[in-house]
Amino acid sequence: MSAVANPATVAECLRVGAGFSQGDRNWIAEQFGTLDARLAGFHADTTELEVSVKDREAPGQKVTLECWIAGRQKVVTTSSEEDLHAALNDVRDDLRRKLNDAKTKQEPRHNRHLRENALPDPAAIDPGDLLKNDQI
Known part of the structure; x- marks a missing residue:
């Protein structure tokens, strides 16, 4: 596989959606950093990630991670883990x-x-x- 000129990274492609603030973005990006190796095969300008949480820190919270890569079907992963960090790890690993x-x-x-x-x-x-x- 040839190297991509402008490889996708979590830091460049991640958006925070409902339930998260821009202030949450950096620590989420750090937690998702292990995805960089997997995303590197795609162009940054054609790759998007969005993480959101419904009912944050409440019983039944649901974390969703969506990934759009040009030319492919959207990939969606979800987690109902009660601990937010565990839920983020869960959706990250499932996306990988x-x-x-x-x-x-x-x-x-x-x-x-x-x-x-x-x-x-x-x-x-x-x-x-x-x-x-x-x-x-």
């Missing part, structure tokens, strides 16, 4: 897992099992079948 899963599905050349099963054996193809399919 989902991004890794999406990468594996999108790039089977890096997955030996998918690579070996993706292409038919050329010896198993009957040349006569090719001619039949090419006729209009």
